[in-house]
Amino acid sequence: MRIGVAGKGGSGKTTVAGTLARVLGRRDGQVLALDSDTNPMLGVSLGLGPEVTDLLVAVRQGLESGDTEHQPTIEGILETFGRAGPDGVRLVVVNRIDQIDPGCP
Amino acid sequence: MTPPLRVAVAGKGGAGKSLIAGTMARLLARRGHRVLVLDSDPMPGVAITLGLGPLGEPMLAEAVEKDADGRWRLKKGIGAARAVNRFAFTAPDGVRLLQSGKATADGLATIMGSISGFNYVAHRLAADGVLRAWSIVGDLPAGTRQAAFGWAPYAHRFLVIVEQTWPSALTARRVIRLARSRGDVDVWLVANKVDDRNALTVIEERVGEKVAACVPDDAAARDADRDGVALLDRSPDAAAVRAISALTERLIDSTR
Secondary structure, eight states: OOOOOOOSTTSSHHHHHHHHHHHHHHHHSOEEEEEOOSSOOHHHHHTSOHHHHHHOOOHHHHHHHSSSOOOSSHHHHHHHHOEEOGGGEEEEEOOOOOSOOOOOO | OOOOOEEEEEESTTSSHHHHHHHHHHHHHHTTOOEEEEEOOSSSOHHHHTTSOOOOSOTTGGGEEEOTTSOEEEOTTOOHHHHHHHHSEEOGGGOEEEEOOOOBTTBTGGGHHHHHHHHHHHHHTTTOTTGGGSEEEEEOOSSSHHHHTTSOTTOSEEEEEEOSSHHHHHHHHHHHHHHHTTSSOEEEEEEEEEOSHHHHHHHHHHHTSOOOEEEEOOHHHHHHHHHTOOHHHHOTTOHHHHHHHHHHHHHHHHHO
16 A cells, blocks of 8 residues: 655644554554655654654755765665654655755756 | 835744734735735645635746746846736735745646746845835745745745644744854744643743744634635734734834
8 A cells, every 4th residue: 555645734644644654554564654745744643752753864865965875775775764663664754954955056 | 114024934834824924914014014925835825814815826927938048037127026016916905915826736837937937036025126125024835945945035034933733843943943044034933823821831942942922822813714714804803913913013123
């Protein structure tokens, strides 16, 4: 099952996505939760807590900073950047924008 | 006449950015300011809180053309002031509203020209002979993206709207950090939907910042939102309107 959750800000996308992921995790034991919001909050609704959520490294920034070796496979990326959450849900943050963009080409 | 205000309103989705931006814009206009609202959210919002109802069309689509390199620009003879004059909607109290354009079922592709024209205008407001005397209220989309990419170059002041939830507080932290890293911007943290003293303490702890102004939790604001009408028209004496009015006065005072 592959589900995308969309809607207006504040309407409850993240709450629905996080709860859905955990319910599915309890059933199947294996769920990937992908936070594609550039202001990522899915960790909060999955139960990782706000402070942990605020410190998760996103795939894009992790690779761009050069601190992490580029993983050639999807499994490698999920392994390197994924964070295990409750009920067998693995959370991956795609891209977080919290630095001023220097505007360099 | 007091000096013009140039503010950008930011924060998490649902925190109340459009309510505060739209209401403040109309109150400023009632105080005699020429007011331009800049709406760069691809989702509907401030048009409703201004009292215009939802507006669909990409407003600047007719104002732009592609140059030889395929980049969008305003058509020859159309500067920032003329673009506003011709293409901005007129809201109640004489507020002008310029939208970057709303996403459709086709996504953003069909409104890219309008978005580019909007960006051009936003970057030239401060230097424009006519518009620099106007007050500007920018309603940014939810989250951090536009603050990070400099979509509000006109803003002297960021109003960061926050409510008492963790995601809202984390977003406020991130937006404040971004706004401050520009250096020349003053940040006011505005707490919305505040129901008691304790909410304020919780918000300040979570954001790590003093709250500069409070807007109370207000059933009238929820009703107006549900029905898609401006709170200022539906319930002009609502507690939230009074609070936004007081905030507007303080912004005016601190700009003298």
